[in-house]
Amino acid sequence: AQTVTQSQPEMSVQEAETVTLSCTYDTSESNYYLFWYKQPPSRQMILVIRQEAYKQQNATENRFSVNFQKAAKSFSLKISDSQLGDTAMYFCAFIPNNNDMRFGAGTRLTVKP
Amino acid sequence: EPEVTQTPSHQVTQMGQEVILRCVPISNHLYFYWYRQILGQKVEFLVSFYNNEISEKSEIFDDQFSVERPDGSNFTLKIRSTKLEDSAMYFCASSEGIRTGYGYTFGSGTRLTVV
Numbered sequence: 016a017q018t019v020t021q022s023q024p025e026m027s028v029q030e031a032e033t034v035t036l037s038c039t040y041d042t043s044e045s046n047y048y049l050f051w052y053k054q055p056p057s058r059q060m061i062l063v064i065r066q067e068a069y070k071q072q073n074a075t076e077n078r079f080s081v082n083f084q085k086a087a088k089s090f091s092l093k094i095s096d097s098q099l100g101d102t103a104m105y106f107c108a109f110i111p112n113n114n115d116m117r118f119g120a121g122t123r124l125t126v127k128p
Numbered sequence: 129e130p131e132v133t134q135t136p137s138h139q140v141t142q143m144g145q146e147v148i149l150r151c152v153p154i155s156n157h158l159y160f161y162w163y164r165q166i167l168g169q170k171v172e173f174l175v176s177f178y179n180n181e182i183s184e185k186s187e188i189f190d191d192q193f194s195v196e197r198p199d200g201s202n203f204t205l206k207i208r209s210t211k212l213e214d215s216a217m218y219f220c221a222s223s224e225g226i227r228t229g230y231g232y233t234f235g236s237g238t239r240l241t242v243v
Binding site (some may be wrong): 052065067120 | 217221230237
């Protein structure tokens, strides 16, 4: 089975600090795609960042960056200079080569003032 | 920026009734999806749709569910004989290509409450 695991149900961080959310996945595929989605209280699913498995360079989008460790099947999200608006559920998601997108269970992040 | 539009935003239905959830995917996208999120739980894949037929479906997507693209713009999810456990957020999504690195664009969801 191709699965996504987020081991941190809840996390909190002080405003302006840095936080890292963990994600691991399981696949036998060599090429696939990884994503982090943000779900604020409005329930909208918003794409934060994406990574293609064949690219070694870690993706970065402004304050958001990933640490992609292909051999370890790890895909963590780092949020720098956390802002109150970053408070949300964060879902790690995965598109293996022959399936549709699958999500982890989510991490609820609270940014404290 | 193009959006995926879902209607209604919230629907309340009696147990045993049929509901149709509607979605308008992004116009140049060819692949469409439905996902479900029971409150506070993970986002679960239901079905993907391409070229007027189902590409893949999960074990959740049983005979109670059906999808349709009735015209060139809408993509619907029908749930027959709703049960209490069908209460959830239902998300529609679309993508340009299948299983692509661009990810999926999601709508704002329809909150279905079965009473």
